[in-house]
Amino acid sequence: MIVLTPLRKFQFPVMAECISPDVFQGKSRDEIASLTVYEGNRRKKLGNLFKIEKESAENLKITIKGDVNEVRRIGSGMKSGEIMVFGNVGMHLGHKMEGGKITVHGDVDGWAGSEMKGGLIEIQGNAGNYLASPYRGSSVGMRGGRIVVSGNIGTDSGASMQKGVIKIHGKAGHFLGFRMRGGVIHVEKDVGDRAGACMTGGKIVVSGSLESILPTFTIDKMKPKVKIDQNEKVTGPFYVFLGDRSENGKGKLFASKAANPHLSSFEKLL
Amino acid sequence: MTIVKSVTCPVCGCLCDDIELVVEDGKVEEVKNGCAICESKFIGYRGEHRVLKPKIRQNGKLVDTTLQEAVKKSAEILANANYPILYGWSSTSCEAQRVGVELAEEVGGVLDNTAVVCHGPSILGIQEVGIPSCTLGQVRHRADLVIYWGCDPWSAHPRHVERYTTFAEGRFEGSEWKGYLQKFKAAAGRKKIKRVMKQAPVKNPPSIEPVTPSEPPQKMKKDGRKLIVVDVRRTMTAEVADYFIQVEPNKDYELMEALRALVRDQELDVNSVAGISVECLEELVDIMIGCNFGIIFFGLGLTMSAGKFRNIDVAISLTRDLNMRTKFAIMPMRGHFNVTGSNTVFTWQTGYPFGVDFSLGYPRYNPGETTSVDVLLRRESDAALVIASDPVANFPKKAVQHLVKNPLIVIDPHMNATSLMADVVFPSAFVGIEVGGTAYRMDHVPLPLKKVVDPPEGVLSDKEILNRILEETRKIKLKQVEAA
Amino acid sequence: MELLIKNGFVFDPINGINSEKMDIAIKNGKIVDSIQEKNAKVIDASGLTVMPGGVDIHSHIAGGEVNAGRLLRPEDHVKDVERKTAITRSGVGYSIPSTFTTGYRYSRMGYTTIMNPSMSPLEAKHTHEELSDIPMVDKASYPLLGDWWFVLEYLQKGDLEECARHIAWMMETVKGYAIKIVNPGGLESWGFGRNVHSIDDRVPGFDVTPREIICGLCKVNKMLNLPHTIHLHTNNLGVPGNYATTLETMKCLEDLAGDDKPVAHITHLQFSSYKGRDWRTMKSGAEEIANYVNNHSHLTMDMGQVIFTDTTTMTADGPFQFNLYNLTGHKWVNHDVETETSGGIVPFRYRRKNVVNATQWSIGLELALLIKDPWKIFLTTDHPNGGPFTAYPKIIAWLISKKARMATLKRTHPKAIKRSILSSIDREMSLYEIAVVTRGGTSKALGLKHKGHLGVGADGDVAIYDLNPESIDLPTDYKVVRKAFSRAKYTIKGGQVLVKDGEVLQEMYGKTMWLNVETDEPCRIPEEMKTKFRDYWTVEFDNYPVSDHYLRSQSPITVKASI
Numbered sequence A: 001m002i003v004l005t006p007l008r009k010f011q012f013p014v015m016a017e018c019i020s021p022d023v024f025q026g027k028s029r030d031e032i033a034s035l036t037v038y039e040g041n042r043r044k045k046l047g048n049l050f051k052i053e054k055e056s057a058e059n060l061k062i063t064i065k066g067d068v069n070e071v072r073r074i075g076s077g078m079k080s081g082e083i084m085v086f087g088n089v090g091m092h093l094g095h096k097m098e099g100g101k102i103t104v105h106g107d108v109d110g111w112a113g114s115e116m117k118g119g120l121i122e123i124q125g126n127a128g129n130y131l132a133s134p135y136r137g138s139s140v141g142m143r144g145g146r147i148v149v150s151g152n153i154g155t156d157s158g159a160s161m162q163k164g165v166i167k168i169h170g171k172a173g174h175f176l177g178f179r180m181r182g183g184v185i186h187v188e189k190d191v192g193d194r195a196g197a198c199m200t201g202g203k204i205v206v207s208g209s210l211e212s213i214l215p216t217f218t219i220d221k222m223k224p225k226v227k228i229d230q231n232e233k234v235t236g237p238f239y240v241f242l243g244d245r246s247e248n249g250k251g252k253l254f255a256s257k258a259a260n261p262h263l264s265s266f267e268k269l270l
Numbered sequence B: 001m002t003i004v005k006s007v008t009c010p011v012c013g014c015l016c017d018d019i020e021l022v023v024e025d026g027k028v029e030e031v032k033n034g035c036a037i038c039e040s041k042f043i044g045y046r047g048e049h050r051v052l053k054p055k056i057r058q059n060g061k062l063v064d065t066t067l068q069e070a071v072k073k074s075a076e077i078l079a080n081a082n083y084p085i086l087y088g089w090s091s092t093s094c095e096a097q098r099v100g101v102e103l104a105e106e107v108g109g110v111l112d113n114t115a116v117v118c119h120g121p122s123i124l125g126i127q128e129v130g131i132p133s134c135t136l137g138q139v140r141h142r143a144d145l146v147i148y149w150g151c152d153p154w155s156a157h158p159r160h161v162e163r164y165t166t167f168a169e170g171r172f173e174g175s176e177w178k179g180y181l182q183k184f185k186a187a188a189g190r191k192k193i194k195r196v197m198k199q200a201p202v203k204n205p206p207s208i209e210p211v212t213p214s215e216p217p218q219k220m221k222k223d224g225r226k227l228i229v230v231d232v233r234r235t236m237t238a239e240v241a242d243y244f245i246q247v248e249p250n251k252d253y254e255l256m257e258a259l260r261a262l263v264r265d266q267e268l269d270v271n272s273v274a275g276i277s278v279e280c281l282e283e284l285v286d287i288m289i290g291c292n293f294g295i296i297f298f299g300l301g302l303t304m305s306a307g308k309f310r311n312i313d314v315a316i317s318l319t320r321d322l323n324m325r326t327k328f329a330i331m332p333m334r335g336h337f338n339v340t341g342s343n344t345v346f347t348w349q350t351g352y353p354f355g356v357d358f359s360l361g362y363p364r365y366n367p368g369e370t371t372s373v374d375v376l377l378r379r380e381s382d383a384a385l386v387i388a389s390d391p392v393a394n395f396p397k398k399a400v401q402h403l404v405k406n407p408l409i410v411i412d413p414h415m416n417a418t419s420l421m422a423d424v425v426f427p428s429a430f431v432g433i434e435v436g437g438t439a440y441r442m443d444h445v446p447l448p449l450k451k452v453v454d455p456p457e458g459v460l461s462d463k464e465i466l467n468r469i470l471e472e473t474r475k476i477k478l479k480q481v482e483a484a
Numbered sequence C: 001m002e003l004l005i006k007n008g009f010v011f012d013p014i015n016g017i018n019s020e021k022m023d024i025a026i027k028n029g030k031i032v033d034s035i036q037e038k039n040a041k042v043i044d045a046s047g048l049t050v051m052p053g054g055v056d057i058h059s060h061i062a063g064g065e066v067n068a069g070r071l072l073r074p075e076d077h078v079k080d081v082e083r084k085t086a087i088t089r090s091g092v093g094y095s096i097p098s099t100f101t102t103g104y105r106y107s108r109m110g111y112t113t114i115m116n117p118s119m120s121p122l123e124a125k126h127t128h129e130e131l132s133d134i135p136m137v138d139k140a141s142y143p144l145l146g147d148w149w150f151v152l153e154y155l156q157k158g159d160l161e162e163c164a165r166h167i168a169w170m171m172e173t174v175k176g177y178a179i180k181i182v183n184p185g186g187l188e189s190w191g192f193g194r195n196v197h198s199i200d201d202r203v204p205g206f207d208v209t210p211r212e213i214i215c216g217l218c219k220v221n222k223m224l225n226l227p228h229t230i231h232l233h234t235n236n237l238g239v240p241g242n243y244a245t246t247l248e249t250m251k252c253l254e255d256l257a258g259d260d261k262p263v264a265h266i267t268h269l270q271f272s273s274y275k276g277r278d279w280r281t282m283k284s285g286a287e288e289i290a291n292y293v294n295n296h297s298h299l300t301m302d303m304g305q306v307i308f309t310d311t312t313t314m315t316a317d318g319p320f321q322f323n324l325y326n327l328t329g330h331k332w333v334n335h336d337v338e339t340e341t342s343g344g345i346v347p348f349r350y351r352r353k354n355v356v357n358a359t360q361w362s363i364g365l366e367l368a369l370l371i372k373d374p375w376k377i378f379l380t381t382d383h384p385n386g387g388p389f390t391a392y393p394k395i396i397a398w399l400i401s402k403k404a405r406m407a408t409l410k411r412t413h414p415k416a417i418k419r420s421i422l423s424s425i426d427r428e429m430s431l432y433e434i435a436v437v438t439r440g441g442t443s444k445a446l447g448l449k450h451k452g453h454l455g456v457g458a459d460g461d462v463a464i465y466d467l468n469p470e471s472i473d474l475p476t477d478y479k480v481v482r483k484a485f486s487r488a489k490y491t492i493k494g495g496q497v498l499v500k501d502g503e504v505l506q507e508m509y510g511k512t513m514w515l516n517v518e519t520d521e522p523c524r525i526p527e528e529m530k531t532k533f534r535d536y537w538t539v540e541f542d543n544y545p546v547s548d549h550y551l552r553s554q555s556p557i558t559v560k561a562s563i
């Protein structure tokens, strides 16, 4: 196991895609310490920024102790192993992740799990905007794997999602699941405006209240329960909406009946 | 006395290039063809308090210094910075912007322009879905339906309607100015009355404006060009429109989505959207589909209302859908005269239009991460160069706090709020008046800017100042490399 | 500076030199007979292949359209970046590289002259600003003139002379090099969302047909004695069954070929050679086209080869791009330019496992191989439409090696093999023929007297590749060939070594070439123009021309017109 402790608080963005079990694998402490990172516009070595301790022979587990808010791209492209962070993490955590596990005991910044294909990201705190969403101009969203957030998430999350599961125990901001094509997003608490805009497939399940529903969604039926994945079903009852009709879409938006009395007017259309 | 013709107006994105100036004794004495804003720029700029010498902060005070000193100090600031911001660019020439990119690259900084606080969302929207658009002349010659959405050209782009759209004379469509002129006058009169009423201590002034029509008026069935305005409030442009649609604040997204569904012949479950009845929307969709060439111009009312770049995404998507039924285009109403130019220059040199981060030695782009406001809000930068803009007046307070906390260089013809907080200030020549160059109109048509009078002695152009800073920075960087 | 390239195997098709071991001497930027070795920098080229610098006849590298493509595709750039070095500027690729990167990448492949084939006159300043920011190569641009209202109006009147004078004025005004015609009549129709579907359709609002535009401008081109022919993107491009339109277009130009010289260049021919009724039945029409071309001598062409990759399509052909958008549902940019032209952009991924894409890939190669005379058809991808120019070495490998072609063909959609006759073609090009299709032939077709060859007086533009023609067997060692052409051993421009071993040694800005066409009668155009200008455009007459300010370094070519 490798333990990284930041030597100071970073002011400038630190690009550290090298912090990944696949990269550390088979390297000595010194080799790890001399991996390249950028701090602002200066090229540095990982050892310049972190105290690096090697606690066992294998490097498949990485522990980061302390806040690394400015450190970006941790676990980028990771395929196996585990990263544990005790503190807050910067952007692009687990970007293009394919396997393994990342656990954060703290908050994460934007674009966590972007272009993710597999593996598990668990966030004990809150997540920023664009969770599991593509970068500018791209339509490559989450294509597999699982993201679990105990707290709240920001806006524009799960855009262009194709596959996989995102589970949020807290609240979600607006434009959840924009242009979603597949996969499942489950939010236990409240969800902001325009959830499911332009979605053509997949499921968004809202157990809390849904701020509003787009006029281009149409009520389909009521359902007592909905399946999230192999192991989990959540109980409603739920209003089931289909949309987004502006894209001739066939996505499903589930909204809890109990938490959404303002949607009861749709019942008469059933 | 000399008359200079075909001058390009360096004010707004309309970039009218038919301005005639009468110049006497090195001063612009008369402006022809321009609108009021244009006139006040060419004549009024002289009245401003003009700083003629570079300034530098010493013991907390800005004091005059030499050009060499100011250049040296700036170069030191930039060369030693770990994450500098180079911001502004929208009101200077492409020639200066080209040097700016080189400087940003040299110092590994974040290069950003004012789009970040105006039409940045439009660009993000375009990057999601593209944009069916055209040059303004195409609108003038062909458009029989013009929609202004969330913008008020009457006040912000005064000659837009007259030169490029409804009032312009085109090959296939004529001008509608005669019919509208009456309305303009009447509307102006009403506004005036309203203003007077407001000032007068009368309680509950009588309503003088009709409310939003619930269905399109008869004149939408007329021949010739039609003008529709969609906005949250009744703007001056709305007053003259054939049809004004008042959208509930922050509900543009819903409205556009509903229109899209209707264009695709889908049924809606609701009776009204954004405060407008579905029947009314259906009529609107019929008008849109029925035109030969339609265009939507949109402004900050759309880019800055809730939804931001998703609003543009949906507006463009609506335009895309409409192209299945007829010919339709869409265009952002860009504000500063050369904001389009700076997006253009940045893009050809770096691949990206704004928010370009050179810290890794190559261009990187991720608005939200690499955009100046976000960098400042996260307090990451350690220096800044601001050119031809005034972020202290426009940025969120927290961003400003971080901006002024670190070394700050300002290049601007004016002394503005930002330069007052700066550590180095360069007065520069007015682009398009005292120095020539190139600017890009809102539809990407490049136009030459003219030098019509000389700048005050010793005052250099943005391009020259940047070149000197770049040269000096290179020297310092070279020394740093040698030392390492 | 003097430079002596010793002992290389020289391929200089224009001068008939085929793999001869000889020295090339350069003095003051030009090829000379000989120089004194002791005064010169010497490059030992023994065991290496020496060719004139590459000349690309059709590659979209600059201008409004290209830049709109760049802006549209941040996701294309992130996967391919170029770091700043002590010598070079930073930039991005992939399919639409930023300007500096474009120059370096061409130079690394041994190219020294690039023709930017599409420029809307109104936005010509933009094109030239970008061209000025493309280092390492000489360049020129073709203004889009086929749907310009003045052309349509004068052709309608039948006044060819006046039309010619306007074109001459335009060349000088926007600093252009050749007459570019794109989907003639279709672009004007697209102004109201329509298109033309045959060369005899009427253009709405104007009493002319595409046939009249093509023939008219071809005659005008002759009257003006322009160095290149008209440069034509045919009607119905990218539509199944369009090979018939292409043949008709070729036929309608037959009569205009007086002497044996070509009168038109049909560009990215691959996109115009489809048989079939629709995309389901689409197959190759290359054989028919090649048969025709083999029996006629009035045309030159370029391939428009497709590469299996993610790229960005961009043409002035608005209606074609719209159809492509309908087909794919991708992002779509449309940009119509008042009184002149239109344009569109759609990102596109050509897939091996898509039968249509695989057939398109076959057609490009079929055309290049079935057309017997390499002086007629040149290597292009219509960058970035068929794929980025950086794929040229791959195409070279396919052209010289059946093994290479079959290796790729086998990995494509199984049905594709039956939709073309590519698998039955045994022809394998020689290095000499490669030199024709990448420099000699293009330069000749363009009428560039000082480019594309190594005769005395030519520009000192030379490419040296790490290939020993004596020891290599091209068809089997195609991978070696591919590598050699992607990283030039040396690229020399104007006698300066710019690239060594695929690395840029120095940055240098080439010249922009343009035509200064002199007509007999003093030009009355400006007067007439001035009166009409405000009616036609939304800019002032004085602000329309591309002044010298927009060209970093220029090389005007004076042409004497016969009017």
Ligand code: SF4
Pocket: B009, B010, B011, B012, B013, B014, B015, B016, B033, B034, B035, B036, B037, B038, B157, B158, B159, B160
């Ligand atoms: S509309 Fe804009 S560009 Fe035109 S004159 Fe007025 S301020 Fe200048």
Ligand SMILES: [Zn+2]
Pocket: C058, C060, C117, C118, C268, C315, C382, C385
């Ligand atoms: Zn082309």
